[in-house]
Amino acid sequence: MARLPLPLSGLVWTKPETYVVDSLACIKNGWFTEDIETSKGQAFCLEVKRVLHHERSPYQDVLVFESTNHGNVLVLDGIIQCTEREEFAYQEVIAHTPLNCHPNPRKVLVIGGGDGGVLREIVKHECVEEVVLCEIDDVVIRVSKKYLPHMAVGLYHPKVTVHVGDGFKYMAENSDMFDVIITDSSDAVGPATVLYELNYYRLLRQALNESGIICNLVDSAWVNPRLIRNVLRSIKAEYPSIALATAFTPAYISGQISFIVASKEPGRELSTPIRRWTPAEEAKLCRYYTADTHKASFTHPTFVRKMIRESLEAVDSDVEDN
Amino acid sequence: MARLPLPLSGLVWTKPETYVVDSLACIKNGWFTEDIETSKGQAFCLEVKRVLHHERSPYQDVLVFESTNHGNVLVLDGIIQCTEREEFAYQEVIAHTPLNCHPNPRKVLVIGGGDGGVLREIVKHECVEEVVLCEIDDVVIRVSKKYLPHMAVGLYHPKVTVHVGDGFKYMAENSDMFDVIITDSSDAVGPATVLYELNYYRLLRQALNESGIICNLVDSAWVNPRLIRNVLRSIKAEYPSIALATAFTPAYISGQISFIVASKEPGRELSTPIRRWTPAEEAKLCRYYTADTHKASFTHPTFVRKMIRESLEAVDSDVEDN
Numbered sequence: 001m002a003r004l005p006l007p008l009s010g011l012v013w014t015k016p017e018t019y020v021v022d023s024l025a026c027i028k029n030g031w032f033t034e035d036i037e038t039s040k041g042q043a044f045c046l047e048v049k050r051v052l053h054h055e056r057s058p059y060q061d062v063l064v065f066e067s068t069n070h071g072n073v074l075v076l077d078g079i080i081q082c083t084e085r086e087e088f089a090y091q092e093v094i095a096h097t098p099l100n101c102h103p104n105p106r107k108v109l110v111i112g113g114g115d116g117g118v119l120r121e122i123v124k125h126e127c128v129e130e131v132v133l134c135e136i137d138d139v140v141i142r143v144s145k146k147y148l149p150h151m152a153v154g155l156y157h158p159k160v161t162v163h164v165g166d167g168f169k170y171m172a173e174n175s176d177m178f179d180v181i182i183t184d185s186s187d188a189v190g191p192a193t194v195l196y197e198l199n200y201y202r203l204l205r206q207a208l209n210e211s212g213i214i215c216n217l218v219d220s221a222w223v224n225p226r227l228i229r230n231v232l233r234s235i236k237a238e239y240p241s242i243a244l245a246t247a248f249t250p251a252y253i254s255g256q257i258s259f260i261v262a263s264k265e266p267g268r269e270l271s272t273p274i275r276r277w278t279p280a281e282e283a284k285l286c287r288y289y290t291a292d293t294h295k296a297s298f299t300h301p302t303f304v305r306k307m308i309r310e311s312l313e314a315v316d317s318d319v320e321d322n
Numbered sequence: 323m324a325r326l327p328l329p330l331s332g333l334v335w336t337k338p339e340t341y342v343v344d345s346l347a348c349i350k351n352g353w354f355t356e357d358i359e360t361s362k363g364q365a366f367c368l369e370v371k372r373v374l375h376h377e378r379s380p381y382q383d384v385l386v387f388e389s390t391n392h393g394n395v396l397v398l399d400g401i402i403q404c405t406e407r408e409e410f411a412y413q414e415v416i417a418h419t420p421l422n423c424h425p426n427p428r429k430v431l432v433i434g435g436g437d438g439g440v441l442r443e444i445v446k447h448e449c450v451e452e453v454v455l456c457e458i459d460d461v462v463i464r465v466s467k468k469y470l471p472h473m474a475v476g477l478y479h480p481k482v483t484v485h486v487g488d489g490f491k492y493m494a495e496n497s498d499m500f501d502v503i504i505t506d507s508s509d510a511v512g513p514a515t516v517l518y519e520l521n522y523y524r525l526l527r528q529a530l531n532e533s534g535i536i537c538n539l540v541d542s543a544w545v546n547p548r549l550i551r552n553v554l555r556s557i558k559a560e561y562p563s564i565a566l567a568t569a570f571t572p573a574y575i576s577g578q579i580s581f582i583v584a585s586k587e588p589g590r591e592l593s594t595p596i597r598r599w600t601p602a603e604e605a606k607l608c609r610y611y612t613a614d615t616h617k618a619s620f621t622h623p624t625f626v627r628k629m630i631r632e633s634l635e636a637v638d639s640d641v642e643d644n
Contacts (some may be wrong), residue, residue, distance in 0.1 A: 031365065041369035041391030042573075043353065069363030086544065089623065222408065222572040248570075248578055248623070250544040251364075255577010256570055288623040296621035301411065301570070301610040 021078040023063035024054050032065060035078030039253050040223060046070055046080070046251070052147055057139035064147045070251065072147050074115060076140070079186055083251045087117055087151060090257065092289040093247035093297060095121035098180045098215035098261055099128070100273035100294060105179040106130070109207065111167035113184030114140035119154030122182075124285050131160045132178075134170045168200070171207040178208055183216040198234040205238050205264060213263045213270075214239075220254040221246070221304045231260060232311035240266035244308055245297040247288070271298035343400040345385035346376055354387060357400030361575050362545060366402070368392055368573070374469055379461035386469045392573065394469050396437060398462070405573045409439055409473060412579065414611040415569035415619060417443035420502045420537035420583055421450070422595035422616060427501040428452070431529065433489035435506030436462035441476025444504075446607050454500075456485045456492045490522070493529040500530055505538040520556040527560050527586060535585045535592075536561075542576040543568070543626045553582060554633035562588035566630055567619040569610070593620035 026035050033045045047068040055062045063075040071084025082090065095118050099105050106129045108122050114135035122131050133155070135141060141162065145152040155162055163170060167183075181204050204214050218228050221244075228244065236242060239262035249257045261270045276291040300308065348357050355367045369390040377384045385397040393406025404412065417440050421427050428451045432440050436457035444453050455477070457463060463484065467474045477484055485492060489505075503526050526536050540550050543566075550566065558564060561584035571579045583592045598613040622630065 033367070041389055043367040043369075045355070045365040045367060047363035047365075067363055220572070222570070246570075248544070248568075248576075250542070250576035250578070252577075254570075254572035255574075256572070283624060283628070287625045290624055290627075292621045293623060296618035299614045299618035301615060302605060302612055303609045305612075306605070 021061050023061045023075045023078045024051070026075070026078050027051070027065070032067075032073070032075070032080075034080055034253065042223075042253060044080070044251070044253050046073060046083070053143050055139055055143070057137050059137045059139075062137075062139050062143060064143055073251075074140075074144065074148060076186055080251055081186060082115060082117065082148070082151065084148065084150065086249065086251045088286075089247055089288045090249050090252075091117040091121050091151070092286050093245065093293075094118060094182055094184060094215055094217070094259055096124075096286070096289045097245055097259065097273075097294060097297065098182060098213045099125050100275045100291075101261065101263070101268070101270050102179055102211070102213050103274055105213075107178050107180075107209075108132070109134065109171075109174075109178045109181040111171075111181065111183045111185070113182070114138075115144040115148050115151045116141075116154035117148075117151035118182060118184045119157060119160050120151060121154075123154065123157045123159050128159060131157075132163055132170075133160060134163045134165060134167045136164070136166055138164045168203060171203045175206050176209050179212055181208060181212065181214045183214070185217055198238075201231075201235040201238055201262075208264055211263070211265050213261065213268075216260045216262075218244075218258045218260050220252070220256050221258055221300070221307065222254045222256070225304075225307055228258060228260075229307060229311045232308065235260070235262060236312055239263060241268035241270060242312065243270040243298055244300070244304070245271075246300070247297060271295060343383050345383045345397045345400050346373070348397070348400050349373070349387070354389075354395070354397070354402075356402060356575065364545075364575060366573070366575050368395060368402070368405070375465050377461055377465070379459050381459045381461075384459075384461050384465060386465055395573075396462075396466065396470060402573055404437060404439065404470070404473065406470065406472065408571065408573045410608075411569055411610045412571050412574075413439040413443050413473070414608050415567065415615075416440060416504055416506060416537055416539070416581055418446075418608070418611045419567055419581065419595075419616060419619065420504060420535045421447050422597045422613075423583065423585070423590070423592050424501055424533070424535050425596055427535075429500050429531075430454070431456065431493075431496075431500045431503045433493075433503065433505045433507070435504070436460075437466040437470055437473045438463075438476035439470075439473035440504055440506045441479060441482050442473060443476075445476065445479045445481050450481060453479075453482045454485055454492075455482060456487060456489045458486070458488050460486045490525060493525045497528050498531050501534055503530060503534065503536045505536070507539055520560075523553075523557040523560050523584075530586055533585070533587050535583065535590075538582045538584075540566075540580045540582050542574070542578050543580055543622070543629065544576040544578070547626075547629055550580060550582075551629060551633045554630065557582070557584060558634055560584075561586060563590035563592060564634065565592040565620055566622070566626070567593075568622070569619060593617060 031045045049066040049068050051065045053064040060077045067073050073083045074081040108131045110133045241263040245259045246256050273294045282290045353367045371388040371390050373387045375386040382399045389395050395405045396403040430453045432455045563585040567581045595616045604612045
């Protein structure tokens, strides 16, 4: 998982002067506490054993620390991106959910994801022939190779091409190319907010081939329902098949995260995988994802179902209401 | 939800001198941070608007504060028991899951649960004729009536009898009585540890009638898998039908909590409700629970499925191993 700071307007990213976080300052008395604007009066903390790396890249503040019980932890601009102990849940769900909704995914694009964890999962699908990673910040790639080797292993796979550059620009130059595009970004805070806007979903649509599927992070329905509502309302004109999935991710605020899965094809069933591994393969390949968890991840509490239904049914004039 | 401090041996609870928590000391710089032994290097914090009540009952440290974004919060011995904003998830899952696994629950016992939230859910089932609440600490009942009125409403329902006393003693005196028994306790820390031991599950079994079902809290598989393994291994000889359910509970550490659901009858299917409301009733009665979330709550990531399978298949000599 990696923050992907992208252009607020146009195709060249400009760092907003107002968004500067010092992740080291988030460590007090041996505990790291997330600096997160959207958390609404709640916070998550991890105990720090020692700081392994701290650097300001041209794009963001990059911190890696060793925690007492969760392995090494990658922090970008004060927000936890992954812990070695729990990362498998996030990576497996964001990778296998869209890939198993596609009948034959051969060409996959990952926007962000410089730690390599999502790549590690994608290449488990034998039908995948080529994966392109487009990560703007090579510092994330470098520190992941050094401190998160079990994720970074994905960066070295022969099917993978690592492209260091701007995802907006890459997609604008590569139309009608991909079966699946996964946006492995950070929360909608600061520069990453553009990844949750309509223009980004249009660019994704353009880069997909005609039966393509996307999977994008959209925060937790418990913490940021407004973001989910706005994304659903914005993109429904662009993607005729849309569904929301969730995963248990204990190291993110509220312990879960949601993903928008969407297809360019009308009537595509996304909540049931159309390809699946055998139970023996599932047990060998994954620690979290199964065909059953795939289905369960689209099953929501009543209040979330209501939110999804109202967002997808709302008429266009309602888009600005909420 | 309420901590239920019960006897460490025998039927009279004695407060261990070594377990004294000052919940007020958990508030620093306007934030409350949980004091929790089992959290393994992680912590959850809520922003405090003002302290509403602090008292040491004969059993525990009782704190109620108003948070900035989660409504009023009940804290027992330094651990968050419920927030007004999110409590519905926990209460609905722990109540409706066992009740909808039973063909005709008429008599229900709740051990703990002095806030009244679980009672509020149980009485939504028209077939239920009588609910007994056995809460050892009347301070929890008093402060809930004052500061958590949307939960405490359950305490006033005409079907409900509130018994202030020791759950161990009550069950020893009331054999073969209940269709469903719900243990609405706190984590396995300090005095509540006895609620996770074999003797407690034996007492529950004795208080159930022959087709009875229990539902007990057992922490999160991400935080305390050892507790879940030990409980599963211990109780499998007492209950021929056992299953594990989870719920998204964003205000508890790791954002989820697990429940053991078990029946005295062999071959009872627990993961699919045998009674269910119509979709219209579900939308009216619940904000979280539906027949679909019931089924999904028994669907687990690969590592949890493996843990359950190994615990239930292990021979008795393995019980002490882990």
